[in-house]
Amino acid sequence: MHAIEVAGLTKNYGKVEALQGVDFTVPRGMVFGLVGPNGAGKTTLIKSLVGALRPSGGEVRVLGFEPLKDRTELRRRIGYMPQSPALYEDLPARDNVRFFGAAHHTPELRKKVAEVLEFTDLAERAGDPVHTFSGGMKRRVSLACALIHRPQILFLDEPTAAVDPYLRSRIWKTFRELAESGVTLFISTHLMDEAILCDRIAILRKGRVIVSDTPHEILERGKTRLMVRQSADEEERTIGGRPEDLAAALHPYGLGAEITGVEVRADSLETVVLSLIEKEEVVR
């Protein structure tokens, strides 16, 4: 059984068709990315999956449950981190996490609150009111609230929006650790450098899934511009996105026939900046 099964899902707001027949499945234990520009319907889709929104049509199953009909059963098993922090800002981080943990009758709540705050790197500020936190810290408190009852699926609506690259990388490290422990993660994002970190992505545009595949497969559908400079000559060619295409394009320039694939993995600007920050921290 898949963690999430969606078939023909529609949602209309009056004449506006926010979702126009969405179909996809998410296997268990996967980091699944829902990618699309603002207004594509990502939040509407996530809210339909967690039972906060009544769809106009179609079928949704999450862990085999219907989000609205079986909401009591389902809500015990899912964690939800909305786009806004959705926290009680005058209460300390610890009280926020404890409150949502108490909703699930979490056993040994005090211990688990301490654990999840440690996990999200908030232990030192656990007693401080949330309104004294930065945007990134609020996101982590929100994540801790979604994790406290150890859900089987985590729904995260743009979890790293407006978060700096350093914190984003730490949050993604957390996501990977969760996925390794068997949790399914359903993450919406409009950031492409984040989408590439997912195991599989669905691209949502104007309420429709236009493609669903692994980021690698989707990248291979793209084109690569190859610029070859020889003496004073410069030649430009457009080739396919696969390593085999690059190798074939380089054979006429002397690349050995035994080399069947060439792939260039240059660091992104974000990776370079992050490594510089890390180096600076080590020096200090």
Place this chain on the structure above:
Amino acid sequence: MRHTLTVARRVVRQLLRNRRFLALSIIAPLVIVYFLKLFFDTMPEMFDTARYAVPVAAFLVHFLAFLLCAIALVQERTAGTMERMFINGFRRTEIIGGYVLGYLGLATFQAVAALTEVIWLFELDYETETLLTLFGVVWLLAIASVMLGIFVSTFARHEGQVFPFVPLIILPSVFLSGLLMDVEDLPTWAEWLGHALPLFYANTVIQEVIKDNGSLQEVWGNLVILAGYGAALLLVASRTLREVE
């Protein structure tokens, strides 16, 4: 019940942490009661201040309990915590019940503080039984006001949408509930409209028990209606609070 207590505990904790809000919501009625005293001191000597003092204190408690609770619940919606509570398994009745319990403490404190000040400032000399009845009726009114606030909040998507309900619900209480004049003097339709307001029942009890020969026996039905009013609003609000968009 456990969920209801969890919500109530959180509401109380929030109130206690928000000291400025807490101080203002208790000090504001006390200051206004003092202004009332200054105003009544300008009246001719034959003016019956007792006829107005306690009902006006009751009105202040009614107004503040309604407004504070309505705004607090709407803030839950705008902040996204209401949706989050539902997705975490809280039910409508548990959220509303938690708010009632949480705000009950504040409403009780407001009722006791405002009444104590009125009785002291206006040097009202009532028997213990009358005093207890007055505290009881203002307390019941405060509960009904909290319920009214919860009910109204279910129709508002943001704080701004609460304010139109103030002239719609609270201000008519000033003119139609017998606070300023006897409702019998109003046109029949207005008199009946007054019957829809919780302050009408509270004021009827207050006016009766502060009379020299007044008796609670004559008006006890109004206390029952006031309690029923709160319970009915709780029931309706638990149906109108939107769980799913």
